[in-house]
Amino acid sequence: MSQKAVHVVIEGRVQGVWFRGWMKQEARTLNLRGWVRNRFDGSVEAVIAGMEADVDEMLELCWQGPPVAKVLAVTATPAEDPGGDGFRHVSSA
Numbered sequence: 001m002s003q004k005a006v007h008v009v010i011e012g013r014v015q016g017v018w019f020r021g022w023m024k025q026e027a028r029t030l031n032l033r034g035w036v037r038n039r040f041d042g043s044v045e046a047v048i049a050g051m052e053a054d055v056d057e058m059l060e061l062c063w064q065g066p067p068v069a070k071v072l073a074v075t076a077t078p079a080e081d082p083g084g085d086g087f088r089h090v091s092s093a
Contacts, residue, residue: 002051003050003051003081005047005048006055006077007045007046008046008062008075008077009039010045010074011043011074011075012072012073014042014065014069017069018066020037020038020089021066022065022066023046023062024087024089026058027058027087028086031054032049032050032055032087033084033085033086034047034048034049034082035082035088035090036090037089037090038093040093045093049082059076
């Protein structure tokens with residue numbers, strides 16, 4: 001089974017709607033590692049790594065987000081694996 005890591009930017013109504021907490025919860029359920037943060041432009045940014053199928057599932061879930069989110073775009077590009085264990089919040093950028 002192959003590993004995959006992506007850098008993802010989620011745009012739309014994604015701040016102030018518990019998107020980061022939701023994403024952390026979903027990523028942990030899928031045994032993914034990485035981080036998530038708000039960006040000053042109103043989007044949410046993350047690096048997600050793990051088994052390829054699990055990363056792909058998380059990317060699909062990002063299109064839904066938590067109930068009050070309104071996702072307009074999910075842009076994923078290949079990234080370096082962040083290493084470590086678990087999925088966490090990091091400071092806004």
